[in-house]
Amino acid sequence: MTCPGPFPARPGPKSFVRMTSLAKQCHRYNPAPPPILTRACPMRLSRFPIATTKETPADAQVISHQLMQRAGYIRKLGAGLYTWMPIGKRVLAKIENIVREEMNAAGAVECFMPSIQPAELWQESGRWETMGEEMLRLKDRHGAEFCYGPTHEEVIVHTVRQDVRSYKQLPFNIYQIQTKFRDERRPRFGIMRAREFLMKDAYSFHMDAESLEAEYQNMRAAYVRIFIRLGVDFRAVTADSGNIGGAKSEEFHVLAGAGEDLLAVAEGGSYAANVEAAVTHAVGERSQPTAALSKVATPGKKTCEQVSNFLKVPLDAKVKLLVVKAEGGGLVAIALRGDHQLNEIKAAKHPKIASPLIMAEPAEVQRVFGAEVGYLGPVGAPADILLIADHAAAQLADFVCGANENDQHYTGANWQRDCAFTEACDLRMIAEGDASPDGIGTIKFYRGIEGGHIFQLGQKYTKAMGFTVLNESQQAVTPEMGCYGIGVSRLAAAVIEQSHDANGIVWPDAIAPWRVLICPIGADKSAAVKEASEKLYADLAAAGIEVALDDRGQRPGSMFADADLIGIPHRVVIGDKGLATQQFEYKHRKGAAAEMIPATLEAVLAKLG
């Protein structure tokens, strides 16, 4: 038989002629070319080593990991290492192709870099030291050092600087889809945080910031198209660029309860940011002091909640003081409103605060402030300690705070009158219910899985690695650089986190291993069922539909259970019962009930939409 592929089969005679001439050519060099009878047609489930299990593997914590394992998409090899089984590889390839098509359409060009990279490049950029344990380091037989690439900025800059000399060659955007390895201290959640994973990483180079901005927006639009095509509910959020460096960056998150990131999204507005990066502003004016400062005993009440309950004052009428190490030694006190949380990333970025952020030792706090951590406050704080207030804390009047004396607090405290801060700035974590930073809408939190991240890196890597091109006036210019990543393998898991039910995975059409699954009932007994199934299978394939035939000879119950678990969007059941009235049974994976449709290709195609 002919092989049903994704495209209509070539007309017989034509392919026969081609095959014959090929055979003749072969014959010139090989006396006995083997006859080509059939090509493999692995669209029959009997040809896929699909091992579905009823029981959930013991080490899988999140739904996507459990379902991928149970449905036979992946098999674990070691911590954070997974084999993609044939059915899983089809999904991976679908995602990969969507990404590739949209990248190409956006004008990016594909390349392929080595996964193993020489240490020299990383020493040049300075990241050989800063990357730390996350980077898997290797030595070859000569003792030369390498790493298994966790990312490819160094390699691409090195590659490009050899060939690109002129402004005429810029801008361009070059990408690859590659296996990366990051030696996570604690790989978990299966594919979602594996150590080895598949990633699309793109790098663009520009003569100036305007050109970079244009390409950044171009990539942003391409990412939006990619995520729409994947069929997932997602948000693009402003983000912190982390240790990769650079100025502007946005993350693309698939919304899902199991997501590791918390997102602040404005309801009724357009603002969206990772909470790490969400800004907060001062709102309104500080009221005038009305209460007198007075010291009250608060024995054993150390936390803001305890004090607030004890004194019967709202949590947001209290100022708490956190003490951290200062840049270059010493301590810095940070004043926050009682109900607010410190955003450690914002704090670490403050020029006076040590980065990374380190909380002061309790003993040192006791020595400097003369009180335990639970009783610190701005009133009477040591004068030589820099006191930085978050905007919201700086806004308070008549507040409660620690008295820098064990078991004592102040009420009716006021800035200026009773104490002072040297600076008010944005240091807190945004909170649910806050007004959106742009003034439109109210903040609500969502959990998200980071599926993509776009960055404007600027000159960080081009400068460190000495990449320059000549401009029109023959001056050497360091190009601006952008980078754009998509976690291809992670997206497969992210989609499942968002799209599943009690019976299994619910794939969107675009990335399902097949769009249609044909389930023949009793094909071994009924010639009519077998014939109708084979015919529909061949017809759908010829029509360019990706179709699979469950020819494993399972009983109906287990066949349906597997169909649901594997998550194929469209199911066509063919049985003697239906055929008696010239009907197939059709069910959408999301649909509640099955329905009978005419037993024709057209009727099935109509259901696919």
Added chain:
RNA sequence: CGGGGCGUAGCUCAGCUUGGUAGAGCGCUUGCUUCGGGAGCAAGAGGUCGCAGGUUCGAAUCCUGUCGCCCCGACCA
């Protein structure tokens, strides 16, 4: 890396406290009966009990070491 837990059949686990020669369910193979939401009966195959030492007449079981895996925390384009 700190704290905790687990390694016994392909998978999920019991057995270990109190040492005595290896178990269940699922899956797999064969046969018969079944056949529209994970079938029933019968007969089978399958395990150096993670690995290495030690104690003992005897170790899955006790002791030591080691490797692997999982969870919490810290960490993380």
